[in-house]
Amino acid sequence: MGIIGHIGRYFLLLKETFSSPERFGVYWRRTLEEMDLLGVKSVGIVALLSFFMGAVITIQTKTNIDSPLIQAWVVGFATRQSTILEFSPTIIALILAGKVGSNIAAEIGSMRVKEQIDALDIMGVNSAGYLILPKIIASMFINPFLVMVSMFLSIFGGYVAGTATGIISASDYLQGIQTGFIPYHVTYALIKTVVFAFIIATVSAYQGYYTEGGTREVGISSTKAVVYSNVVILIVNYALTQFLLI
Amino acid sequence: MIEVQGISKRFGTVEVLKDISAVFETGKVNQIIGKSGSGKSVLAKCIVGLHVPDKGKVLYEGHSFHDMDRTEMTSIRQEIGMLFQGSALFDSLTVLQNVMFPLQMFAHTTKSEMEDRAHSCLKRVNILDKDKLFPAELSGGMQKRVGIARAIAMNPKYLFCDEPNSGLDPQTSILIDELIKEITEEFNTTTIVITHDMNSVMETGENIIFIHKGRKWWQGTREELLESDNKELNEFIFASGLMRIVKKSLKG
Numbered sequence: 001m002g003i004i005g006h007i008g009r010y011f012l013l014l015k016e017t018f019s020s021p022e023r024f025g026v027y028w029r030r031t032l033e034e035m036d037l038l039g040v041k042s043v044g045i046v047a048l049l050s051f052f053m054g055a056v057i058t059i060q061t062k063t064n065i066d067s068p069l070i071q072a073w074v075v076g077f078a079t080r081q082s083t084i085l086e087f088s089p090t091i092i093a094l095i096l097a098g099k100v101g102s103n104i105a106a107e108i109g110s111m112r113v114k115e116q117i118d119a120l121d122i123m124g125v126n127s128a129g130y131l132i133l134p135k136i137i138a139s140m141f142i143n144p145f146l147v148m149v150s151m152f153l154s155i156f157g158g159y160v161a162g163t164a165t166g167i168i169s170a171s172d173y174l175q176g177i178q179t180g181f182i183p184y185h186v187t188y189a190l191i192k193t194v195v196f197a198f199i200i201a202t203v204s205a206y207q208g209y210y211t212e213g214g215t216r217e218v219g220i221s222s223t224k225a226v227v228y229s230n231v232v233i234l235i236v237n238y239a240l241t242q243f244l245l246i
Numbered sequence: 247m248i249e250v251q252g253i254s255k256r257f258g259t260v261e262v263l264k265d266i267s268a269v270f271e272t273g274k275v276n277q278i279i280g281k282s283g284s285g286k287s288v289l290a291k292c293i294v295g296l297h298v299p300d301k302g303k304v305l306y307e308g309h310s311f312h313d314m315d316r317t318e319m320t321s322i323r324q325e326i327g328m329l330f331q332g333s334a335l336f337d338s339l340t341v342l343q344n345v346m347f348p349l350q351m352f353a354h355t356t357k358s359e360m361e362d363r364a365h366s367c368l369k370r371v372n373i374l375d376k377d378k379l380f381p382a383e384l385s386g387g388m389q390k391r392v393g394i395a396r397a398i399a400m401n402p403k404y405l406f407c408d409e410p411n412s413g414l415d416p417q418t419s420i421l422i423d424e425l426i427k428e429i430t431e432e433f434n435t436t437t438i439v440i441t442h443d444m445n446s447v448m449e450t451g452e453n454i455i456f457i458h459k460g461r462k463w464w465q466g467t468r469e470e471l472l473e474s475d476n477k478e479l480n481e482f483i484f485a486s487g488l489m490r491i492v493k494k495s496l497k498g
Contacts, residue, residue: 022351110337119334122294122406123348124323 010206016128017136017202030134038100038135038201039142043149045099046092050150053091054157057082062167075168076176079158081185088150089189090237093196096143097229101204104135105225108208109218117209132205139197147193151186188244195240196233203229247272248404248436253292253302255285262288263299264460272436275427275450279441280457281482287408289457290440294326294406295319306404324352327397327435328406329426333389335381335396341368342377345395352400367395371425387418391425398429405435411443423449444489447471456482 001009021027061078108131111117120127155177162168168176204225211221248270255263262285270276278286291297293304295311304311306322314322335344345364353360368374371391381389390410397405407426411419427450430437441447447454447468454471456464456479464479471483472492484490 026350114332114337115330115334116336118296119328119330119336121296122323122326122328123351123400124320124326125348125351 009210010202013128013132013206013209014202016126017132017205019126019129021129021133022125027130027134030130031137034134034138035142038103038138039146042096042099042146045095046146046150047153049095050088050092050153051157051160053087054079054083054154054159055161057087057154058158058162058173059165059167062162072168072172073176073179075162076158076173077179078176079162079173080155080177080181083151083154083158084185084189088147088154089192089196090233092147092150093143093193093200093233094230096146096197097200097204097233098226100139101200101225101229102222104201104204105208105211105222106218108132108205109211109221110215112209112211113214113218128209132202132209135205136198136201139201140194143197144190144193147189151189191244192237192240195236199232199236200229203232247307248293248438249305249308250289250293251303251305253289253299253304255288255292255297255299262460263292265302266457266460266462267302268455268462268465270436270438271453273430273434274452275430275437275439276453276455277439277441277447277451278455278457279447279451279482280463281442284457285460286440286442286457290406290408290438293438294328295323324348324400325403326406327400327402327404329390329393329397329408329410331409331412333381333386333393335389335392337381339380340377341373341379341381341384341392344381344392345399348396348400363399364395367399368392370398370429371395386413387415387422390414390418390422394422394425394429398433401433402435405430405433405437407437407439407441409441409443410439411441411446416445419443419445420449426450444483444486447483458482 057079058075061082062075065074065078108117111131117127117131120130159170159173162173163170207221207225207228208218211217249268251267253263253266254261266289278289280286288297292299295304298312303313309318311319311322336347339347342361342364345367346360349355349360349363353363355363365374365377368377371394373388373391373395376384376388376392381392384392405426410422410426414422423446426437426439429435439446439450451468451471454466454468455462456476458478464474464476466474471479474480
């Protein structure tokens with residue numbers, strides 16, 4: 001199947017996914033479970049990565065702008081701007097595409113090859129809606145919280161690295177992270193996060209849902225889910241940046 | 247009653263089903279038999295609506311399934327129970343939750359009523375004591391029993407069994423066959439079993455359809471099966487040593 005065929009089938013799957021649920025109670029319970037699985041269980045990796053990401057941004061910024069003409073607080077400013085505008089929403093989305101996306105594709109792909117999706121269809125359950133919709137809603141709801149945690153820890157990581165190594169004083173760093181703050185940038189980051197969450201959940205679910213074959217193909221679907229989610233995220237990131245910031 | 251009229255199905259350049267017509271009777275174990283790759287599973291998937299035939303119709307009590315709207319299709323599907331080759335139980339749910347699943351999705355009853363119904367289905371297939379276990383903790387035969395319990399949870403009018411004996415030892419196979427036969431009589435279901443297991447055919451087959459190279463090659467009862475002079479059918483049913491002994495004793 002060509003790329004146009006895949007895009008067409010992806011949108012048809014979305015149409016199925018968003019058709020009305022059989023039982024709201026069941027979908028709601030599944031959404032809560034997915035929030036735990038896809039969101040809460042990702043807090044650890046997001047926190048760890050964000051802290052060190054912020055630390056590296058601070059050290060690299062300082063070493064690159066080490067000039068008497070540039071004030072010291074600029075390091076804190078650059079760390080905050082890089083974190084909010086790009087690193088937290090985009091890099092964390094790429095990380096989550098790897099962790100959550102592969103999980104979604106493998107879970108749904110395994111269900112496909114073990115005929116569990118056929119079983120749902122034969123019972124009269126909308127399998128696309130039952131399996132995919134709770135994952136989309138859970139991701140779009142929980143990922144903004146993950147990104148906010150990431151923003152905080154990245155900026156905190158920069159503070160710790162900057163002050164511990166002595167490359168910037170605490171007061172300069174704190175001045176930097178407060179200087180020229182534009183609240184809209186956080187809104188922009190959260191809009192991106194919600195869109196990326198939708199992409200991760202749907203592209204990965206698409207790869208899993210149309211898996212054909214056996215366990216080897218489930219692995220291939222998982223890999224494709226991560227690669228295609230990342231590619232689409234990066235393209236959409238450019239489009240959103242141009243649309244929302246210019 | 248389920249009737250298929252002139253069903254054909256093609257995948258790419260390969261024509262898997264060629265103009266198949268047949269009637270599957272209510273209250274009987276109807277069997278679709280044939281070699282691997284003969285098209286019997288594709289025929290079954292066309293009947294349950296997982297594949298759309300290129301030509302022909304599938305009629306449930308005279309109503310064309312593929313011409314129905316979504317609501318009608320859903321209501322027919324709620325009357326279908328299916329036992330899959332690999333059982334297709336949901337890994338993350340316990341035995342009880344698996345059997346309760348169709349009830350939770352469609353039945354308008356309280357949770358305790360659903361649990362009672364699920365327990366009675368598990369009791370019917372003699373596996374009540376395993377209700378808290380997960381599918382991975384069960385043997386193949388037990389998984390099939392749970393699959394049957396889930397299939398009958400909604401009191402189905404139509405029961406489909408895709409190779410119910412695959413991977414089971416002969417004794418467990420006979421138990422599963424007997425269970426399918428008993429449930430067919432008890433619930434008066436239109437039961438369709440896809441199999442290539444001759445023991446199963448001889449145990450439970452009442453209306454047997456032999457598919458060969460995508461065509462309906464022969465149809466009859468198990469008594470007629472042994473007396474048929476159809477060359478391809480004979481090659482299929484007497485392929486095993488045991489069946490050749492049966493044939494010799496019949497001739498003797």
